Amino acid sequence: MPDLLAFPGPVACLVVLALLVVESGLLVGVFLPGDSLLFGAGLLVGAGRIDVPITVLAASAWLGAVLGDGLGYAIGRGFGRPWGNRGWSRRFVEAAERMYARHGWFAVVICRWFPGVRAVVPTLAGIGRMHPLAFALANATGALLWAVGMVLLGHAAAAVPQVRDAALWAMAVSIALTVAYGVVAVVRRRRAKTPLT
Numbered sequence: 001m002p003d004l005l006a007f008p009g010p011v012a013c014l015v016v017l018a019l020l021v022v023e024s025g026l027l028v029g030v031f032l033p034g035d036s037l038l039f040g041a042g043l044l045v046g047a048g049r050i051d052v053p054i055t056v057l058a059a060s061a062w063l064g065a066v067l068g069d070g071l072g073y074a075i076g077r078g079f080g081r082p083w084g085n086r087g088w089s090r091r092f093v094e095a096a097e098r099m100y101a102r103h104g105w106f107a108v109v110i111c112r113w114f115p116g117v118r119a120v121v122p123t124l125a126g127i128g129r130m131h132p133l134a135f136a137l138a139n140a141t142g143a144l145l146w147a148v149g150m151v152l153l154g155h156a157a158a159a160v161p162q163v164r165d166a167a168l169w170a171m172a173v174s175i176a177l178t179v180a181y182g183v184v185a186v187v188r189r190r191r192a193k194t195p196l197t
Contacts, residue, residue, distance in 0.1 A: 009045075009052030016041050016057065017064035020147065024068030024119055025075070035115065038147055042154025054155050058148045065143035069108070069122040073135055076126025105130075105138035112146035 007015055016037060023034045038061055044050045045057050103110075108130075111121040125135055 009050050010056070012041070012050050013052055013057050013060035017060045017067075020061065020064030021068040021071060024065065024122055025071030033115070034118070035150060038150035039154035039157075042151035042156075043158050044154075045151075046155035046158025054151070058151045061147040061151050062143050065112075065147040066139055069118075069139045069143070070136075072119070072122030073126040073130075073132075073139070076123035077129070078126070105134045105141075108135060108138035109142040109145065112142040 019037060020034060041050070041057055041061070042054070045052060045054050050057075108121060108125060111117050122135075122139070
């Protein structure tokens with residue numbers, strides 16, 4: 001995660017927006033700590049370390065989350081069906097279609113709170129041909145509850161020193177675990193591809 005303190009307030013908001021787009025739209029959310037990013041950004045604004053109104057940060061977070069999921073959905077809808085009909089990936093598509101048939105648009109909303117899952121669900125929604133209007137409603141609602149909610153939670157925590165200190169430690173641990181998970185996944189993948197001699 002970039003050091004948001006290295007940027008002027010408005011630029012920091014753009015960095016948050018861009019990272020949320022990448023997290024949800026380009027299927028790399030497993031390696032990006034979106035929750036920590038949002039909470040930490042709200043915390044820094046609340047502590048006066050980033051000079052920008054909290055409403056601007058919240059709006060940037062909401063827009064980034066909406067655009068990211070929208071991009072993932074478009075990719076799934078435009079290019080995913082041929083991929084989704086191949087071998088093992090067909091199981092993901094069928095599972096997604098069952099999930100949307102059972103839970104409807106609420107499935108997209110609730111998946112926002114599950115790291116990694118939220119990076120895949122929009123694309124699966126596109127592959128599964130979820131109705132565009134239903135997806136747009138779920139996308140906007142989920143982004144409001146998750147992205148804006150996490151920013152405001154971080155902002156509120158800045159007013160309580162004990163919570164602020166604990167949150168900063170928790171954010172650091174979360175980032176470290178996310179990076180460690182990514183490194184382990186890459187190492188395992190490389191080992192699996194290396195032929196035994």
